[in-house]
Amino acid sequence: MPRLPLRRVETLRQHLDALIDATDLAARTVHDPVSYPRRYTDPRDQEIAGLYAASLAFGKVDLFRRPLDAWFDWLDRGGGPYARTLSDFEPEAGAVEQLYYRWARGPDLIALMAGARTVIREQGSLEALFGGPGPVRDRLGRAVSTLRDATGSSPISRGLGYLLASPAGGSACKRWNLFLRWMVRPAEEGVDLGIWRALDPADLVLPVDTHVLRICTFLGLTQRRDASWRTALELTEILAQLCPGDPVRYDFALAQLGISGRCLGYRDPLTCPSCPLDRLCAAGSKGSATSA
Ligand code: SF4
Numbered sequence: 001m002p003r004l005p006l007r008r009v010e011t012l013r014q015h016l017d018a019l020i021d022a023t024d025l026a027a028r029t030v031h032d033p034v035s036y037p038r039r040y041t042d043p044r045d046q047e048i049a050g051l052y053a054a055s056l057a058f059g060k061v062d063l064f065r066r067p068l069d070a071w072f073d074w075l076d077r078g079g080g081p082y083a084r085t086l087s088d089f090e091p092e093a094g095a096v097e098q099l100y101y102r103w104a105r106g107p108d109l110i111a112l113m114a115g116a117r118t119v120i121r122e123q124g125s126l127e128a129l130f131g132g133p134g135p136v137r138d139r140l141g142r143a144v145s146t147l148r149d150a151t152g153s154s155p156i157s158r159g160l161g162y163l164l165a166s167p168a169g170g171s172a173c174k175r176w177n178l179f180l181r182w183m184v185r186p187a188e189e190g191v192d193l194g195i196w197r198a199l200d201p202a203d204l205v206l207p208v209d210t211h212v213l214r215i216c217t218f219l220g221l222t223q224r225r226d227a228s229w230r231t232a233l234e235l236t237e238i239l240a241q242l243c244p245g246d247p248v249r250y251d252f253a254l255a256q257l258g259i260s261g262r263c264l265g266y267r268d269p270l271t272c273p274s275c276p277l278d279r280l281c282a283a284g285s286k287g288s289a290t291s292a
Helices: 006-023 025-031 042-056 061-077 081-086 105-123 135-152 158-163 175-183 210-218 231-241 250-261
Strands: none
Touching: 006 081, 006 231, 025 250, 042 061, 042 081, 042 105, 042 175, 081 105, 081 158, 105 135, 105 158, 105 175, 135 175, 210 231
C-alpha cells in the first residue's frame, strides 16, 4: 500500500475525527450488537457474550436482534453467558433449538457454545486462543480451527461453518474482526470493552461491512468492491497511516453513519451538507455509478 501524501493524511484524519465528534458514541451502542456484551460487567461474561453477539451480527440489526434477544434471555436464565456456557446445559437446550436466523440454527449455536465451553475449560478463556506469534490473520485462523475442533461436530453444518468462518477462505471475517475490536480496543469511548491483552489495538483489522466499505469508497480509500480479507487489510493499512496505534478507531462511527440511516448511499441535498465527511465525499446522486 503506497504512503498517502501527508496533506491527504491530515485532511482525512481531520474529517474522520470530526465524524467521531459528531457521533454520540455511547448512545449509538444501543443500536449496535456491542450492546449485548456491554450488558455485563464480568469480563468472563463479556467475552463469551461478545462471541455469540458477533457471530450472529450479519444482515440488518433489526433482524438479528430477535434471535439474539431470545438467545441472551436463555443465557440469562442460566445465570448469564459464562455460567450457562460452562454448565451442563444440554437438558435445557430444547428451549433454543428452534431458534434460527437465516442459515444459522439453534443447534449451530448450541454447537458453538459446546466449542467455547471446551476451550474455556481447557485454556481458561477465549482470549487464550489468540495468543502466540504472527499477524492477526494467522492467529484468527488457528483460533477458528481450534474452536471448530472443540465443537466436536463432524461434519460441520452450513450454519456452524458460517458462524465459525475462517480467514483461510479469503473472507473479510467482519464478525471476527468486530469481536476482536470489542475485546481489544480500550473502553474509554464507551463503545468497546478493552478486556484482552493478547492483541494490541495496532494489530486489529477493520471489520468491513457494506456500510463501511461504501463510505470508504466514497472517500477514495479503496476502489475494491468486494468485502474480502484483502480489502479489509488494504483499508486497515490506509487507516494505520492516520492512526498507527489504533487503525480501527474510526470503524464504529463509519458503520453507524450507515446503520443509522444518516448516509443514504448517495448524495442527498438534505442530509449530506451536515455530514462531517461532506467535503471529501465523492458519492454520486441517487442511481449514479458512485452511489451504492
Ligand atoms: S453520501 Fe452524504 S452522508 Fe454519506 S458519507 Fe457522503 S456526504 Fe456523508
